[in-house]
Amino acid sequence: xxxxxxxxxxxxxxxxxxxxxxxxxxxxxxxxxxxxxxxxxxxxxxxxxxxxxxxxxxxxxxxxxxxxxxxxxxxxxxxxxxxxxxxxxxxxxxxxxxxxxxxxxxxxxxx
Numbered sequence: 001x002x003x004x005x006x007x008x009x010x011x012x013x014x015x016x017x018x019x020x021x022x023x024x025x026x027x028x029x030x031x032x033x034x035x036x037x038x039x040x041x042x043x044x045x046x047x048x049x050x051x052x053x054x055x056x057x058x059x060x061x062x063x064x065x066x067x068x069x070x071x072x073x074x075x076x077x078x079x080x081x082x083x084x085x086x087x088x089x090x091x092x093x094x095x096x097x098x099x100x101x102x103x104x105x106x107x108x109x110x111x
Contacts, residue, residue, distance in 0.1 A: 002017070007044070010091050018064060020058075020059065020061070020062075020064050020065065020074060020075070020110065021054065021065055021066075021067050021072060021073045021074045021075070022058060022059050022064045022065065022066050022067065022074070022075055022076075022077055023066070023067050023070045023072070023073035023075070023076045023077070023081065024066065024076075024077055024100055025071065025076045025077065025101070026037070026078075027068070027078065028085075029076045030070070030076060030078065030082065031076045031077050031078035032075050032076045032086050032109075033075060033076075033077045033078075033081065033088050033109050033110065034078050034086050034087045035042075035077045035078065035079050035086055035087070035088050035089075035090055036079070036080050036082070036083045036085065036086035036088070036089050036090070037041075037079065037089075037090055037091070038083070038089050038090070038091050040091065041091045041093065041102070042099075042102075043089060043091065044064050044089050044090055044091035044102055044103075045088050045089045045090065045101070045102055045103035045106040046047050046088060046089070046090045046091075046100075046101055046102065046103070046106070046110070047062055047090070047091050047092075047093045047098055047099050047100055047101075047102060047105065048063075048064050048090045048091070048092050048093065048097045048099060049060050049061050049062060049064070049092070049095070049098065049099035050063075050064055050065075050066070051064065051096075052065070052094065053065065055096045060072070060107060060110050060111055061099060061100055061101075062099035062100045062101065062104055063099050065097065071076050074111055087107050087109055088105045088106055088110070
């Protein structure tokens with residue numbers, strides 16, 4: 001049991017985390033990125049697929065896993081009401097294979 005615990009701790013400390021962990025902030029001032037949700041994929045900079053578990057997400061490819069606490073996240077976002085307030089426009093997609101960047105010049109926002 002101790003051995004498994006020790007291996008888990010080592011893996012967490014030195015393992016490379018691939019997930020795009022996202023925390024949704026209540027206020028714009030708490031967020032790294034302000035996000036506006038668009039209706040159509042063609043309007044989006046990023047097409048996002050929401051996953052339940054961190055292990056299902058891969059890097060900065062539009063697969064988001066939400067966290068309960070800001071300290072657990074890689075990025076803090078805030079959803080804004082108007083498009084002109086946003087740094088990034090996203091569209092949520094139904095299938096994982098649809099996720100990805102449409103406007104790669106905005107990719108730096110989520111890195």
